[in-house]
Amino acid sequence: MNFLPVYVRELRSYFTSPVAYVVMLFFLLLTGVFFMVFVGDFSMASMNQSPYGHGPLNVTQAVVRPLLGNMSVILLFVMPLITMKPFAEEKRSGTAELLFTYPLSDLDLLLGKYLAAFSLFMAMLAVTLVFPMFIAIFSEPEMGTLISGYLGLVLMSMAFIALGLFISSLTENQIVAAIATFAMLLIFWIIQWTGNSPILRHLSVLEHFNNFAQGLIDTRDVVYYLSFTLLWMFLTLRVLESKKWRG
Amino acid sequence: MIQLDRVNKFYGDLHALKDISFRVNRGEIVGFLGPNGAGKTTTMKILNGFMAASSGTAEVAGFRADIDSLELKRRIGYLPENVSLYMDMTVDEYLRFVARAKRVPRRDLRAKVDRVAGQCGLEDVTNRLIGSLSKGYRQRVGLAQAIVSEPEVLIMDEPTTGLDPAQIVEIRDLIKSFAGEHTIILSTHILQEVGALCERVIIIDDGRIVTEDSLENLTRSANRGGNVLVRVQGDIAVLRERLQQLDGVTGVRETGEKAAEDECELLVAADKDIDIRRAVAESVVGAGCGLLELRPIRLSLEEIFIQTITRNA
Numbered sequence: 001m002n003f004l005p006v007y008v009r010e011l012r013s014y015f016t017s018p019v020a021y022v023v024m025l026f027f028l029l030l031t032g033v034f035f036m037v038f039v040g041d042f043s044m045a046s047m048n049q050s051p052y053g054h055g056p057l058n059v060t061q062a063v064v065r066p067l068l069g070n071m072s073v074i075l076l077f078v079m080p081l082i083t084m085k086p087f088a089e090e091k092r093s094g095t096a097e098l099l100f101t102y103p104l105s106d107l108d109l110l111l112g113k114y115l116a117a118f119s120l121f122m123a124m125l126a127v128t129l130v131f132p133m134f135i136a137i138f139s140e141p142e143m144g145t146l147i148s149g150y151l152g153l154v155l156m157s158m159a160f161i162a163l164g165l166f167i168s169s170l171t172e173n174q175i176v177a178a179i180a181t182f183a184m185l186l187i188f189w190i191i192q193w194t195g196n197s198p199i200l201r202h203l204s205v206l207e208h209f210n211n212f213a214q215g216l217i218d219t220r221d222v223v224y225y226l227s228f229t230l231l232w233m234f235l236t237l238r239v240l241e242s243k244k245w246r247g
Numbered sequence: 248m249i250q251l252d253r254v255n256k257f258y259g260d261l262h263a264l265k266d267i268s269f270r271v272n273r274g275e276i277v278g279f280l281g282p283n284g285a286g287k288t289t290t291m292k293i294l295n296g297f298m299a300a301s302s303g304t305a306e307v308a309g310f311r312a313d314i315d316s317l318e319l320k321r322r323i324g325y326l327p328e329n330v331s332l333y334m335d336m337t338v339d340e341y342l343r344f345v346a347r348a349k350r351v352p353r354r355d356l357r358a359k360v361d362r363v364a365g366q367c368g369l370e371d372v373t374n375r376l377i378g379s380l381s382k383g384y385r386q387r388v389g390l391a392q393a394i395v396s397e398p399e400v401l402i403m404d405e406p407t408t409g410l411d412p413a414q415i416v417e418i419r420d421l422i423k424s425f426a427g428e429h430t431i432i433l434s435t436h437i438l439q440e441v442g443a444l445c446e447r448v449i450i451i452d453d454g455r456i457v458t459e460d461s462l463e464n465l466t467r468s469a470n471r472g473g474n475v476l477v478r479v480q481g482d483i484a485v486l487r488e489r490l491q492q493l494d495g496v497t498g499v500r501e502t503g504e505k506a507a508e509d510e511c512e513l514l515v516a517a518d519k520d521i522d523i524r525r526a527v528a529e530s531v532v533g534a535g536c537g538l539l540e541l542r543p544i545r546l547s548l549e550e551i552f553i554q555t556i557t558r559n560a
Contacts, residue, residue, distance in 0.1 A: 102349055
């Protein structure tokens with residue numbers, strides 16, 4: 001195991017190019033706008049609430065859940081921009097030729113790059129924790145829903161990164177990698193609408209997130225995301241190995 | 248140290264390497280010579296574990312490229328033909344990254360990076376971004392990354408391409424300074440490079456090894472024929488006949504070069520191991536011509552190379 005040098009270099013390279021900053025900016029901007037809208041709607045609703053109204057107003061239901069749901073969709077747009085670079089750029093610029101002659105196994109390369117993308121996303125996600133903190137100051141959100149929701153986002157990002165890196169390993173064009181990753185993620189999202197088949201529903205990436213957003217940690221969903229991650233990581237390793245034979 | 252045994256490589260239908268076998272001993276500097284597209288880079292890439300051979304075995308420092316590729320990669324330094332480095336890193340950061348990737352222990356890291364930076368003349372640019380360096384400096388960074396882990400074997404693919412003449416001399420001196428510490432195999436299509444650096448030459452053409460010998464033997468064997476060039480003044484008709492009757496002479500031919508109207512250059516081909524210079528001089532004088540120049544022809548490395556390759560075509 002010698003993935004640390006790759007990891008450090010990869011993480012650095014995210015921050016020496018504008019990509020990380022732009023992606024972070026727009027991710028936080030979008031989630032921030034959604035947060036503002038949901039909080040605005042919620043406070044409007046609470047002011048309109050008559051003292052003898054129809055049942056209690058619930059901040060978890062009105063703000064936390066829709067926010068988590070929207071973040072999962074934004075993830076779909078943002079993740080391809082994070083995962084397009086790692087392998088594609090090495091091949092395009094020719095640095096792969098040297099990298100592959102260093103005593104690093106394919107797994108070292110994949111883990112280094114995977115963890116770097118994952119760390120970048122974790123940093124972005126950590127900043128979004130200010131939203132629940134605001135809610136917690138002025139109201140009482142359910143902690144359980146927040147925890148399971150964030151766990152769901154982490155698991156989902158792991159799955160998306162694995163798929164994105166696989167596609168990045170197939171091409172040397174970052175734009176192709178980003179578009180193909182986005183298209184694949186979109187397919188795995190809308191697959192649940194293609195029919196009533198329970199199998200297709202089960203394959204959908206966002207379907208599995210709904211439970212997390214509702215405060216439910218179901219092992220089926222956890223297993224789904226983990227197996228999705230491992231499948232694409234395994235396929236990426238096969239692609240890296242095949243480089244040896246194709247030259 | 249390096250051993251290739253009947254290595255073949257196919258790119259689809261293209262048979263790029265055909266039964267390549269050779270050995271390089273510890274401490275040797277071997278030049279891998281061939282025209283463009285002969286298979287030099289392919290051989291290098293098989294040796295450094297980047298690519299797998301279609302058949303046959305490649306072994307470096309006792310480790311096979313297909314089985315122990317990680318162990319093999321720990322013992323080599325590779326300089327690719329077009330060195331692509333990470334443009335967004337400084338020289339120091341880059342060398343530290345390479346050293347760590349090559350598993351240099353943490354406590355030796357600083358010392359080794361500083362040492363190679365000094366060795367390759369990079370002290371003044373250690374904190375500059377690689378992207379802002381000139382081609383010559385990038386080539387030095389390329390060399391530095393190859394030797395930073397003090398590998399036993401250095402594999403260099405056309406180490407001086409794209410450099411200006413002054414830089415070429417610098418890089419060659421640098422490579423020469425590595426001799427002894429490392430076993431070096433370098434590919435090139437520039438012949439002076441081989442003459443300047445290598446003790447032994449392997450000539451490859453169209454995926455086959457056509458010659459493998461020490462530089463000395465190669466030049467000597469090609470020069471064994473006692474060919475002589477004479478430049479004379481006067482009528483050459485008589486001289487021609489006389490020369491052709493000399494002992495050992497197999498042919499006389501005009502080269503067509505003329506410095507003046509009444510001058511003529513003749514190339515006298517003779518059997519090898521017979522020195523005909525004296526006899527030629529006597530015939531020139533005997534035929535009443537003026538002897539302006541007489542010299543044995545030594546084949547340069549260029550001519551040997553072209554001869555070898557055309558003979559095998």
